[in-house]
Every structure is written in structure tokens, then in C-alpha cells.
Amino acid sequence: MPVRQSVGVHSPSGVELAGLASLLVAVPAVALLGNSGRKHTGAARRAHLLLAAGAAVATGAALAGLVSALMAHEQMRAHVRTLGQAVAVAMALGTLTLLAGTLMLPGAAENRRAALRHLLDGLVIAAALWFVGWTLVSEPTRILGDLTPVRCLSVLLGAGVATIATGLTTILAVHAHRPRHVTVRVAAGVTLVAISATALPGGICQGGPVVILLGALLLPAGLVVVARAVKVADRPVTVSGDIIQRGTGYAFVPMTAMVIAGTCHILAGGEIAGLGFLGASIEGFALVSRQYLALGDVRSYTLRLRQREAHFRELAHTDPLTGLANRRGLVRALREPAVPGRPRTLVGLDLDGFKNVNDMRGHDVGDAVLAEVGARLRAHLSHGDVAARLGGDEFAVLMRATPDEAMAAGERLLAVLCEPYETEEGSVFLSASVGVAGSLTPGDTCELMRDADLALRYAKQRGKNRVERYQKRYDELLRRHSVLENELRHAIERDQLRLVFQPVVALPSVRPVGAEALLRWHHPDLGSVRPDEFIPVAEESGLIGMLGAWVLDQACGQLAQWLTAGHDVWVSVNLSPKELHAADYAGQVAAVLDKYGVPPQRLVLEVTEHAVATDMDELIRRLVELRSTGVRIALDDFGAGYSSLGQLRNLPVDILKIDHALVAEPESRTGTAAPLVDVVVRLGHRLGLEVLAEGIGTPAQREIVEAAGCRLGQGSLFGWGVPAEHLEAQLRAGRSCGSRQVPAPRSRPAPIAPGVPARSQIVMLGPGMRQVRAVLPTDPAFSSDQDVRSVDAPREMGQS
Template sequence: MVVPFPSDAVVAALSGLVAAAATVLLTVTARRRTGRCRATHRLLAGAGALALVSLLIGLAAQLGVLGHQRAGSGGHFGWATLVSVGTTLSGLAVCVWLLRLPGAASTVATTVRLALDGLVMASALWFVGWVLFSEPTRLLGSATPVACAPILLATVSTASTAGLALIVTLRATPRRRLAVFGLGTTAVNLGGLGVAAGLCQGGTTLVLASAALLAVGLLVAALVMSGQAPPGQVEIDLIQRDGEYAIAPMLAMATSAMYHLSQDGRFDAWGIVAGSVEGFALVARQHLTLRDLRGYAGRLAEREAHFRELAHTDPLTGLANRRGLLGQLHGWAGQGRPHVLLGLDLDGFKIVNDMRGHDVGDAVLAEVGRRLRDNLRPGDVAARLGGDEFAVLIDGGAVEADRVAQRLLEVLGQPYDQPDGPVFLSVSIGVAEPSGQPDVQLLLRHADLALRYAKQRGKNRIEQYDSAYDQLLRRRTTVEHELRGAIERDELRLAFQPVASLPSVRPVGAEALLRWHHPELGNVRPDEFIPLAEECGMIAKLGAWVLHQACHQLSRWLADGHDVWVSVNVSPRELHAPEYVVQVAEALRAHRVPPQRLVLEVTEHAVATDLDELIRRLTALRRTGVRIALDDFGAGYSSLGQLRRLPIDILKIDHSLVAEHEPVRPADREGPPFAPMVDIVMRLGHQLGLEVIAEGVTNPTELAAVVAAGCRFGQGALFGWGVPAEHLEAMLEAATSPGMRRAPAQRAVDTRPEQEEHAGGGASEQATPESVNQHVGAVDSAREMRQA
């Protein structure tokens, strides 16, 4: 036995120590990890241990027979087989670890695709290596193994590890640490392959050099894995890079094959197998890619259909949206299919959002969508156009559309149950049919016009489109446009309707009425432009103008010595504005009007909106000294309990209670005709400490009835319609004798406390109408308005 040279032993010992240290480092790193990282690092530690065992076996076999074995004799084939098997198992463990990197094995299909990509690259590397190390190239010359079967597994493992590491590195982010790790593991496998090949050939130099390469590669891999963060995150890209990964290996194989043939080389079974594996792997990989692309295309088509449905569907109700309705309209119009369009709008839905919140509003809209779906015929299309506006496309003619509209009017008007109480709404419906050539936009406009007309005519109704709606719309648009500059152009005037003391019919007050004369439109009725002013937000501006004009005229009358008050109508929108109280106080101060001479009239409909807020506003207004009148009493929603809470001074009986009920003459007594409803309201007002004014008195019979009921003030056509200020002033002049007219100085001292004190001591003055008539000249209207 020949003792090896010390230098060979030193190289072997250093290689073994380095490999052992690297294996220990991998083991320690694995123990520090937790969760899945710990399992994968244990796999790497096992791979390192297998590489270390293979290295030690190869070194022991080589050093133990140094100098006694003839190169190529095949005496170390058994040890070479063990080294090759250990190297192969180590490489397979590394391949499994690469496939378990984050993102690499998200699904089974992803793992298979990645493995096939590695196999394609490995086949190309193996084939190129076979060309380089076989006849006639023989890259290592005489040291090149010939017919050494044990190294076959090692060559396959080395090529597989290198190919898969290359693919994973190219697809990973970041790449630097993983690339270094891949080089290290490839060096480990190449080292094991070289040790096995050296044992087959009996080449000491090849064995020791390969052992050193294995040890260094194992140390590099261990150092990379000892870091805190994972070496990389694999990103699978099935479209952009698959072509590159397929072309590069095929180009390498084709180049090496042409080189081999140019050197008069021959292809044996191993070369053919390598080429076949490459081809089958590429075919399998492209098949998977094609299947993936088909799957992607199918999912893309599904998503496109889903997004198209979303683009044509309202997400809240599940009905079609405006785009979806337009698509159906264009389709039906193109087919010549008979159809009718219904436009629907929920009446009072804004109040639901304001008072109950948008969550309740959304729940109501979703319920509207469900009711529409449940009550339409197959083939009809329901759509939500936005907000609380809906549309229904009816398949058929006017008869079918009328039946559907009547059913929807009933169904949508039923209560909507909510956790905090039911919601009551009604619906307005406009109906339009195509006329002449099919025009989708024109049909939509006609349905919208019919809907707006239904809203204007009282809501909760169905209206068919009529060509006259176009004229009404143009008129409405013109009126709204011209109204915005009416104040600046000095087109507005105030008319004053007198309020008479009964039974003397002497004018003691007046209601300021707004009038508008346009140079082209002529006289525009208040019931036409005032609702428009409320809708377009101009009512506050008009109300402020009316307030100042009325106070200005009242101050002139008072300065001239006329004993009169003026009432001004207040819209609910003005009344709920926080700044309205300040506006009233400033108007009184600017025109030097005693507050008790100004009466603010609130309609009974305003009581139905928000009673608590209304009470707060009216209380604040009364603190300024003005008086509050509840207008149109008997035609709205107020109750006895609300009257007791409302801070008001005057009740104005609605003209329907005076004019629409024929006065009767009691059988058990003689006297003038008797109006029962007026009598009831009078008694109610006196019990609550309120003065009562009868509106709508149009003839002597009604006058006699309200006087008999005890009403001391009246207003209506019998006493005069709204007249200009100078006409009312003439009426005041005619009704007041020069001796009884109060001086301006006396008017300035007239205050509410003095009037109330006087009223408290003068109850006998209102005992009979005759007494009032006897002292007509000395009547103080402010005192009369406060006596009950």
C-alpha cells in the first residue's frame, strides 16, 4: 500500500472540513426557522448531508487505493456508484426545494409547468454536455470517462439541478441571492459528478479538484441560506417569457448537434433519448400553455360578459340601468317590435333620505326593484335611470301598458316596511308610445315629459304623453329663465288684498300678494312661477324682496296715520332657513315698522314637514314681536294637539269651509244663516286664545254666516281682490274719517303690552257686532287682532 502525498491528504481534509462546516451551518439554519420555512430548510440540510456523505465516500475510496489502481480498470465502480447515487439524491432534494419556493408551487399546474421548464433546460444542458464529453470532442481528453455507467445518474441530476435553478432564478425577484445559491448547488452536483467520474477513471487530480468544488459550492449555498429573508419570490409569467425559455434550449441543442456532426460524430442511444426528452417536454409544456391560454380566454370571456352585465345593470336594485335600457330600446326599435315606455318617479323620496337616512332610502329602492320584477310580464324590461327615477319598457301596445301602469301604481304605493317603521310613498307615471320613425331619444323625452306633467298635476297618477307637453315645457323653461332676472328688471309688484273688520267691512289690514308682469309673457300667475321659484332655489330671494317691499309700504301707511297691518306669506323653505329670523328683524329695523304690525302667514301644509323645527322657528320669530298666522286652516294636516303646541296668534279659516258649505238657518231660532264649520273653528280659536279670519267670503250670505258665528275679520272677493298699494290707500282714506286718523307720533307709541292691557279691560267691546259697528271710527286693528 502506497501512502498518499501530504498535499493530497491536505486537500482532501480541507474539502471534508469545509463540506462538514457547510452542512452544520445548513442544519443550524433549519433549526432557527419556523413553520414551512423550517421544513424546507431541513430539506436543504438533508441535501447537504447527502453531498457530504458522497464526498467522504469518494475521498476515502480514492485515498485508500492511491497508487495501486490503474486508471480505467474499473476497480472503484462500486464506490463511484455510491457517490453518484448520493449526488443524485442531493440534487433531487435541491430540486424539490426549488419547487417549494414562495410563488413556485401555488397550484399543481404551476408546479408541473415549472418542472417541465426545468426539464427542457436540463435536457438541453445534458445534450450539450454529451456532445462535449463524447467522441470526437472529449473535452477532458484522456480523463474523460468512457462507458462509465455509475456517473449516468449523476449527470442527469446535475443537469436537472442546473436547469431548474436557472429557470427559477430567471423568474425570481430578487435574483441575486437565488442566482448565487443556484451556482452553489450546481457546483455541488458537478463536484459529486467529478468525484464519481474520477473514481471510474482512477484520476486523483479529478477526484480532489471535484471534491474541492463540491465543498466550496456547499459552503456558498449554506451561506446564502443563512440569511434572514428568503432568497427570492418566484413569479410565474405564462405569456411573456415562455417563448424565450423554449427557444434558448432548442437553439443550444441545434448548435451542439451541428457541431457534433461537423466533427464526424455519431448519435448513439443516449443522445437520441436526450433529444426525445427535450421534444416531449416541449410538447407537453406547450400543451399546458395552450390549455392555460384557453382557460384564460374562457375566463376573460366570462369576465367580459360579467362586466358587460355590470355596465348594463344597476348594482343596487339589480334592474337594467340607463345604458341597458337604451340597448333594449335600440334593439326593439330596429326589429320593429311594438313597445311602450313608462317613466316612473317616487313621490316624496327625498324626504325619506333626509329624515330617515340614505340606508333606509337604499333599502326602499331595492324593494322597488323587487316589486317591479315581481309584477311585470315576461319580456318586459324594468330599469333604474338614477336616484328614484325608474322606467319600464312594455312589450305590446297601449292597452297592455295601461294595465301594467295601473298595477304598478297600486303596488308601488303600498307601505315599505323598515326596522324603524314603515315608509309611505306614492309614484307618478308617464306613458309614451313611439310615433312615426323609431327614435329612442325622442321616446325617452316624451316619457319624461309625461312624467313631469304627472308630478305637476298632483302626483300619484298616470299621464299619457301629449304634444301640448312640449309647449308647457318650453313655457316652464322660459318662465324659469326669465324669473331669475325679474327683480333686477323691476318686473315684480305687490298687490294688497284687504282684510276687513266685520260687520263694518272697514279695511284694517292687507295681505301682500306677489305679482309679475313680463313684457313678453304678460301677467304670469303666481301658481305658475312660485312653485318654479321653490324648485330652482329662488324662493328665498323672492321672499326677501316681498318682505322688504311690504315693510316699506307698511311704513309709509303708518307714517300717513293709517291704522293697518300687513301680512306676508312665508314658504316652508324660507321658514326652515336659519337666517330667516335675522332677515325679518333687519327688515323691521330698516323700515322702522313696529313688529306687531307685521303678520307672517304660514300655510297649514308646512306643519306636516317637521313640527318640532317649525315650533322652534316660529318661537324665534315671535320673539322679534311679529305675529304669526296659520293660513288655510281646515285644508291641511294640522290637528288639535298641534294647534295647542304651535306658537301662533291668528287662524285663517280656509275658503273651503266658508264657500263650499252652504250656510243653514237653524229651525229653533231666528236670525242670519249659520255656518257650522265656521262656528266650530271660531269656538276652537277663542278657546286657544287665537283670533280668527274667515277667507273666501264672496257674497252677503256668507258674510252674514261668518258674522253670526262671531268672526270679526274677513277676507275675500266681497271686500276686494289684490289691488295696488295706492288703491288700498284710497280705501283706507275712504273708510277713515279725518278726525279719527291717528297721528304718526301716536302710531309710534303703539306697542304690544299697551294693546294687551287695553284688550284685557275691554272685553265688553266685543259682545255684539252692533257695538263694533257703533265705534268703527275708533277701532284699533292691532287691539282687535289680540282680543278673543
């Protein structure tokens, strides 16, 4: 019978055993990667799990291949080449998995598209390395000589993966996202694993123990580098502010290397064989793909740039608070071509008294009101209309409508804007003024805006809370306003101003006892300019202080002359609210009185009811300062609608001037006083005020005033404003008649101050003095004085 040959087992060498031992070191690194993956979520978790999976596959393939090679029988040595190819394929898969995990690390790329760009750039470098390497190891260069490995799948596959890993590592070192050092260390470790995937299968295939040991050493070394880098990434990393944009000039380096290597290879007599052609082809396809991707990026960037540009352009033409167009947006809409047959009309809107909302309730409430205004305007726009906030509380609406249609729309918007505004601080009530300007043909946008602004301006001047349509004469009024402002600045120095005096008479004797100083302006070119025309101009332009100072000085000078001549008379001067609130105005009045030596009680300062509509506490403080100088205060135009009875009781005034509208009330046939005049006179006397009826123009009106018990009168019945010398003649005539003289207006007790007993109050008698007067509120004459005593007190004690 045949003799069975004994089968011998291959005895592993010490080098192979050392390689096997080194591979066992990779197992803890694989476990560390798997544990790190379980700590993360999202993309970071997937990246770490891919790294762990790739490391496990590469390590398992290497161990299985090396153990199989060591335990192979002698007759199986012919199949070792097949074993090496299987190990090469498995380790290549593991290495590619590691590369995929590296690209997915949060620090490798900003997004997937960036990761794809990194991969293509890595292929460009890898193909160049492959081609250059092939030219060096192939004929005729054959740089390794006899050590050139046999062409087999194990070597080629491993070398291809190693070049890809090297190229990708190079790209990540240049273009990786922040923090870059972690990603580069992971990629470098994967590159070591890729080199091991070339050496270990190649050593098994060609029977090289030293090469096997090299591969066995590189595999755990690479995995340890990856594991340590991932462990560092688990800790919080401080991201630097490096945002340097690196260029793409590196693509020229591999192409230059390929051209030089290929040229030298051909000049040396070599040929471009299959492996070289493969490298060149991969290089070409990678470059074309990269270029295609770059073009896609450019298109994407261009689209996003256009979108951002459109967004920022829209922001530049939009008001951020209300969401409406701003002034630029309105101008852009005005410059757009007009629709044929549909004229454009601009409606300007402005909130009346909005500043008080900001001052009293804060800017947060004011912003909420403005936002609500924008919402209301948007809700009432027609198709094609453009609403804009021009600034502050000024709005505008561009309509495709005729001026008549726009006027109707303006009335609707006015009603909408006048509705209460509900805020966290409570309801806010505001009115609005509206100006309408239209153009039948497209014209200058600035002209249309100016016309609407003029109409809005006159809507405010005519009482607010109304709609005003632009008229041609507004241009003339505007030009005249400008001329008046310029000429008024030089009116004093050019001696164009003068004072006239309207007499105030005692009733029923009709004897002149005082006069009101009235300002007149006669311009050599403009003629006589009415006070109701140039006084508002002076107030708007800030010239009212200069004019008021001049009037006060001239009036006191004239009063001093009359007093020196022996006339028992007093003079009243109108006081603008802006003058009243000027700093140290009381000091200016005192200085003028001292300059001319005029007794303070002979000067009366008239404050209109309009001033009462301002801050009451501040007004009382200012009036108390003026009364501390000794001058008298008159409340002018009482009955015009601003003041109330409660305010009148608290105001420190001495004279109550009844508005001419009340005096002109239709009188009764029986000759009795008109009801309102009678009520006002009784009220004034009860409050301890001297009552003066102004605007008396007929004997019937005089009878009504006298019947009501009014002791002072003023009006055209007794004379218009006349020059000082004419009034002085009337004063001399009055003295010669020997009629009973009426003294200057008596002082009225100051309002009851907080904390003072109800039956006593402080009365200012002059600088540095005060009087405590007991008052019986139920006394009809308001004149019962008890416990009168004078004490020294500083001037500040007169404030209420």
C-alpha cells in the same frame, strides 16, 4: 490436492478514506431536512419531505457505493464498473427527487403549471449544455484530451442529471416566485449534489480516487447548502414588492450556443453522433412542449381576460347597492332591438320623502330601504323586464308591454313600494310617485327616458303617491316652464310686476280694515300669468327670495302712504317657506319697516299650513324671530290638512285664516253656522287668536261666518284684488261713513315655553321688551290677565 490461493483484501488509500469521512458529514444535513419537513403542512411539508428523501437516497447510495468499493476483494475489481453504475442510478434518483422537492417549494412557482414551465425551460438549457459539452469532449475537439472519461453509464447518467439541475437552477434564478433567494440557494445546493452524483460513480467506475474525493466532498457541501437554505425559509420572510415581469429572451441563448457549437463541430470534421443527436432531440421536444404550454397559457389568459372584462362590464352597468342595473345598464337595454309586436314602456319610480329617512335615521337605514326597494322590484318583474336604479331614490323599469299594461303594472308596483320597510331602527313608511311613458316603435332612448321623467315629475306635482301617464301636453308645459323661468328673472327690472290688494273687512260692518297684497305678472308676450303658475316656478328656480323681497318692499311702501294719509289699515304679505328659513330674514323685514317708517304691528306675514309640515322646532324659532320685530303672524289656509290642534297651540301666530274650503261647507237651512267653521272660530278665540274667514263669496256664507262670531272676512263678496288707488277710494269712503273702526289684529300670547309654569307665559311686545302674562287655561275667553309686569329682556328671550 490443489492449493487454495489466498484472497487479499483491497487496502483503501488515504484519499478514499477522506472521501468516506466527508460523506459522514451529509448525515446531519439529511436529519435537518427531515426535521424541517415535520414542521410544515400542505405543499411546504411535501416539498421538505421530498428534499429529505432525495438527500437520504443520494447519501445512502454514495456511502454504500464507496464502502463497497473500499471493501472489495482483489478478484472483484472487475465488477467495480457495475457497482459504479448502480451507485449512479441510485444517486440520480435521489438527485431527481431533490429537484422535484425544489420545484414544489412555495417560493419556486405560483402553481403547478408554473412549475411545469420552469421544468421545460430548465430542459431547454440542459439540452443545450449537453450538446455543447458533447461537442467539446468528442472528436475532433476532445478538449480534455487523455483525461476524457470512458463512455459508461455512470458518467452519462450523472452528467445528464447535472445538466438538468444546472438548467433548472438557472431558470429559478430568473423566474422563481418570491422570495427568490431561498429557492435559488436550494437549487444551487441540489446542483452540487448532482455534480457529486456524476463524480462519485464515475470515480468508482474508472478507478479515480481524486474524482471520488471530489464527489464525496460536493455531496455534503450541497446538502449543507440545502439544509441552511431550508432553515432560513422556516423563519418569517418579508416579501418585497418586486413584481418585475421578466421576459423569455433567454431561450435564444441556448439555441445560439447549440448552433455555434454544432457548426464548429461539423466544420472541424466531426459528426453528429448518438449523444449529440440525443441532446438536440431533447432541445427540440422541450421547445415544442414549452410552446404548446405557452399557447395553452395564452388561451387560458385570454379566457380569463374575457371573463374579467365581462365581469367589469357588468359591474359598470350594475348598481352595487341594489344589484339592479344602473343608468348605463338601462340605456344599454333601451338600445337593444325591440321584440316585434311588443312595444316598450318605461316606468319611472321615485320615493316620496326619502330624504327625511337619511336625515332622521341615517344613511345606513336609507341604504337598507333602497336595497329592499330593489328586492321588491326584482320580485315583481316579468320575463324580459329590466329594473334599474338611476340614482338616489329614483328607479325605473323597462317593460315589454303596452302603456295600458304598464299603467296596471305601475299601480301594482306603487302598492308594493308603499308597504312598510322593516329595518333595525324600526318601520319606515314611504309612498312613491310613478310615471309611465311608452313607444310603439323603437326610438330615441333619451326621448323615452325624458318622457318617463316628465310623467314622474307631474305625478309628484299633482300630489305624489300616484301613477301618471305621459301626455303630449307635458312637453308644452315643460317648455312654458322654461320660458317662465327665463322671463321671470327679468320681470322686476322690466317693470312687469305689480301688486293688487284684496280688502279685509270687519264683520258685520263690512268696513275695510286691512288688505292682502297679491302679486300679479303681466308679460307683453305671454299676457297675464297666473300666480299659481309662476310662484311654483319661482320656488323651484330659487327666484322666490328675489320676488318676496320686492313684494315686501312695495307693500310696505304702499302701507306707509296709506298711514300717512290717515287710514287706519294694515297689510298682509304672503311668506314662502323658503323665505322663512332664509338667513336673517327677520333682519330684512326690520330693515324694510325702518326704511318706510311703518309701525311693525301694521304688517302681517302669512305662513301657509304647508310650512307647518316642516321641522316644528325650527319653524317656531323662525316665527319667534319675526315676532320679535313687532310684526304679526297669520296662519293661512287653516283646515287644508297639515296642522293639528296641538301644533296650533304651540305656534306663535296672531291670526287664524280659515281656509275657503271650510267656509264653502254646505250651510244649514236654519241659517246657523256650519259645524266646522263654528268649531274653528271658537278654537281660535279660545287660544287668543283673531280669526279671519277667507273665500267668502255669497251672502249665505257671510251669514254663516258672522253667526260663528268671526269678526274679519275676506273674499269675492267684498271685492277682488284691486290696484292700490282703488282700495284707497274704498278706505276714504269708509271713513266718510263714520262707521266704527276696527283696530289692527290684537296680539296673541306666545306659546308656553318649556320650563315656564303652566299659568304664566312670555308675550313679545316689541324689540327688547317682553311681558309675563298669567293665563287661566279654563277661561273661555282666554283673556284673564293677572300679575302683569314688564321687564327688560334681550330679544332672544321670546323664543319658545
